[in-house]
Amino acid sequence: MEISKAELASAAAASSGAGNTTQELMGAEVLVKALQAEGVQYIWGYPGGAVLYIYDAFYKQDTIQHVLVRHEQAAVHAADGYARATGEVGVALVTSGPGLTNAVTGIATAYMDSIPMVIISGQVPTAAIGLDAFQECDTVGITRPIVKHNFLVKDPKDLAMTMKKAFHIARSGRPGPVVVDVPKDVSFKKIPYSGYPDKVEMRSYNPVRKGHGGQIRKALQLLLAAKRPYIYTGGGVLLGNATNELRTLVDMLGYPVTNTLMGLGAYPASDRKFLGMLGMHGTIEANNAMQNCDVLLAVGARFDDRVIGNPKHFAQNERKIIHVDIDPSSISKRVKVDIPIVGDVKDVLTELISMIRESTTKPDAGALADWWKTIESWRSRDCLKYDRDNKDVIKPQFVVETLWNMTKDADTYITSDVGQHQMWAAQYYRFDEPRRWINSGGLGTMGVGIPYAMGIKLAKPDSEVFTITGEGSVQMCIQELSTCLQYNTPIKICSLNNRYLGMVRQWQEIEYSGRYSHSYMDALPNFVKLAEAYGHVGMLIERPQDVEPALREARKLKDRTVFMDFRTDPTENVFPMVKAGMGITEMLLGSEDL
Ligand SMILES: Cc1cc2nc3c(=O)[nH]c(=O)nc-3n(C[C@H](O)[C@H](O)[C@H](O)COP(=O)(O)OP(=O)(O)OC[C@H]3O[C@@H](n4cnc5c(N)ncnc54)[C@H](O)[C@@H]3O)c2cc1C
Numbered sequence: 234m235e236i237s238k239a240e241l242a243s244a245a246a247a248s249s250g251a252g253n254t255t256q257e258l259m260g261a262e263v264l265v266k267a268l269q270a271e272g273v274q275y276i277w278g279y280p281g282g283a284v285l286y287i288y289d290a291f292y293k294q295d296t297i298q299h300v301l302v303r304h305e306q307a308a309v310h311a312a313d314g315y316a317r318a319t320g321e322v323g324v325a326l327v328t329s330g331p332g333l334t335n336a337v338t339g340i341a342t343a344y345m346d347s348i349p350m351v352i353i354s355g356q357v358p359t360a361a362i363g364l365d366a367f368q369e370c371d372t373v374g375i376t377r378p379i380v381k382h383n384f385l386v387k388d389p390k391d392l393a394m395t396m397k398k399a400f401h402i403a404r405s406g407r408p409g410p411v412v413v414d415v416p417k418d419v420s421f422k423k424i425p426y427s428g429y430p431d432k433v434e435m436r437s438y439n440p441v442r443k444g445h446g447g448q449i450r451k452a453l454q455l456l457l458a459a460k461r462p463y464i465y466t467g468g469g470v471l472l473g474n475a476t477n478e479l480r481t482l483v484d485m486l487g488y489p490v491t492n493t494l495m496g497l498g499a500y501p502a503s504d505r506k507f508l509g510m511l512g513m514h515g516t517i518e519a520n521n522a523m524q525n526c527d528v529l530l531a532v533g534a535r536f537d538d539r540v541i542g543n544p545k546h547f548a549q550n551e552r553k554i555i556h557v558d559i560d561p562s563s564i565s566k567r568v569k570v571d572i573p574i575v576g577d578v579k580d581v582l583t584e585l586i587s588m589i590r591e592s593t594t595k596p597d598a599g600a601l602a603d604w605w606k607t608i609e610s611w612r613s614r615d616c617l618k619y620d621r622d623n624k625d626v627i628k629p630q631f632v633v634e635t636l637w638n639m640t641k642d643a644d645t646y647i648t649s650d651v652g653q654h655q656m657w658a659a660q661y662y663r664f665d666e667p668r669r670w671i672n673s674g675g676l677g678t679m680g681v682g683i684p685y686a687m688g689i690k691l692a693k694p695d696s697e698v699f700t701i702t703g704e705g706s707v708q709m710c711i712q713e714l715s716t717c718l719q720y721n722t723p724i725k726i727c728s729l730n731n732r733y734l735g736m737v738r739q740w741q742e743i744e745y746s747g748r749y750s751h752s753y754m755d756a757l758p759n760f761v762k763l764a765e766a767y768g769h770v771g772m773l774i775e776r777p778q779d780v781e782p783a784l785r786e787a788r789k790l791k792d793r794t795v796f797m798d799f800r801t802d803p804t805e806n807v808f809p810m811v812k813a814g815m816g817i818t819e820m821l822l823g824s825e826d827l
């Protein structure tokens with residue numbers, strides 16, 4: 234249903250200043266003002282009928298840069314990547330119907346990793362909702378299970394407050410995506426506008442920040458009495474900007490620490506107290522410490538199934554668990570914990586640190602030394618060793634390790650796609666700083682790599698942004714190479730091209746007796762020519778000795794997007810690996826264990 238001629242005429246009269254309506258704004262203008270008031274600098278989107286008034290309002294302003302992507306999924310991923318790297322709310326704009334359905338994967342990706350986002354979607358005019366109108370879909374219904382909250386704005390008078398609430402909900406408590414669905418007539422109608430609200434109150438939504446003092450004290454006693462303590466941290470430490478507090482805590486206690494895939498960079502990977510990532514593809518030392526510790530401090534981590542493996546195996550060993558999480562529903566969801574602490578990780582760790590400072594009890598130095606000895610014996614297995622000196626074929630790990638060696642002192646962001654390359658990036662690029670490792674963990678969405686990188690490059694133009702991807706994943710949002718050219722966001726793409734959907738092939742080799750059903754990628758494009766066709770630089774790298782020179786050359790081309798097609802060993806597998814249904818210490822360490 235379209236806007237009527239009469240409505241158009243009255244709106245035109247209003248905007249020309251006729252009558253006494255000069256203080257009135259169209260809904261679309263209110264929306265843009267809300268974004269400006271929230272300090273939004275970038276918005277990724279794609280136009281269509283239902284959002285044309287909003288696009289018109291964008292046309293008339295110059296404080297927010299709109300980035301026209303090539304597919305709505307990428308708009309949401311780019312805004313999500315921006316949010317992950319900066320900590321700000323990422324904003325995307327899509328039209329109704331197919332615009333929204335294309336965005337669904339992006340929204341679900343952000344939801345699973347608790348990323349703060351506001352997604353504005355156009356909707357058919359309010360009077361047409363429910364009438365199978367052109368490009369109508371039930372946005373609120375479709376997105377309900379994959380958002381922290383969603384709104385359908387039925388009256389333009391509610392727009393400003395709805396936007397205020399949307400930003401507040403997205404960034405507070407456990408962050409997450411919020412969808413604001415705006416029918417066309419709501420963006421079109423004029424309303425008196427008296428400014429953007431400066432505060433928001435929601436009776437039913439008041440996330441707790443401060444942890445319970447008594448619980449924190451109990452946790453302290455347990456931690457100081459521990460013989461085999463372990464600190465298990467996750468994405469919540471990054472989301473809560475608490476890396477300094479975590480580092481202080483670990484330094485004070487001298488306890489071993491691990492990060493989940495989502496928490497990498499929360500604690501410096503180059504420090505000896507860091508045992509590496511834990512979980513399905515974690516290190517022996519990280520997983521063994523998890524299984525054998527007597528006191529576990531879990532901070533902003535949600536005991537994911539890829540982390541604890543078989544829950545029955547995990548429960549075999551007695552350990553006391555302290556769990557700090559801002560979301561009460563995360564606590565005791567997958568494993569029963571002994572001391573729950575609901576609160577913001579920064580606040581809770583700050584309080585814990587000051588209690589440790591005041592405490593006269595000290596950690597048991599003797600027990601700790603024994604525990605470290607045991608851990609070092611696990612670490613000496615060097616479970617991430619691989620055929621480093623192979624001169625015939627490029628080992629994928631070698632590409633990542635070389636990149637890390639070359640860029641470890643540079644201002645670098647690494648995004649990845651999903652698959653084996655993602656795990657090698659997590660294992661062999663050692664992240665010392667927070668928000669430098671940007672990937673999809675919870676949903677595991679192939680296709681995020683390029684959009685994440687272009688979102689970050691816009692926010693951090695002076696940083697080097699690399700995407701570690703696979704030839705399968707990269708084709709899921711490859712069209713965004715065009716966006717990279719238009720908006721001058723030069724990124725460096727390292728494709729570990731094994732000609733396989735490698736992670737699928739690995740599972741088929743290990744779990745399905747080598748029946749490689751549809752995991753071989755035939756008829757791949759010539760990626761060098763493809764990159765060139767998009768106006769970028771393409772490189773084909775086939776020999777181990779060419780890896781470093783290629784990366785050096787690509788880095789020199791600062792202002793160009795470079796696609797490096799590394800032909801890697803097609804048979805390489807990710808190790809260590811915990812097979813489905815196994816306990817986290819029952820790890821395969823190499824092909825000899827198959
Ligand atoms: C191919 C593949 C393989 C994988 N293998 C592994 C693996 O081997 N190891 C691994 O670890 N993961 C692996 N994953 C990722 C895994 O699926 C999960 O995404 C990940 O383990 C979850 O990390 P997390 O527990 O840190 O939780 P996140 O999803 O990062 O959740 C953060 C938690 O912190 C809380 N929180 C948020 N903000 C705050 C705050 N301010 N204060 C306090 N709490 C807060 C949230 O409520 C939530 O509970 C893999 C994924 C893929 C795609």
Ligand SMILES: Cc1ncc(C[n+]2csc(CCOP(=O)(O)OP(=O)(O)O)c2C)c(N)n1
Pocket residue numbers: 650651652653654655677678679702703704705706707729731733734735736737
């Ligand atoms: C959108 C989507 N579809 C399917 C999958 C299942 N999946 C996980 S990894 C993978 C293979 C990825 O292949 P590639 O990008 O070449 O990476 P590789 O594992 O070879 O390094 C597939 C199909 C997924 N994670 N996401």
Ligand SMILES: [Mg+2]
Pocket residue numbers: 652703704705729730731732733734735
């Ligand atoms: Mg592949």
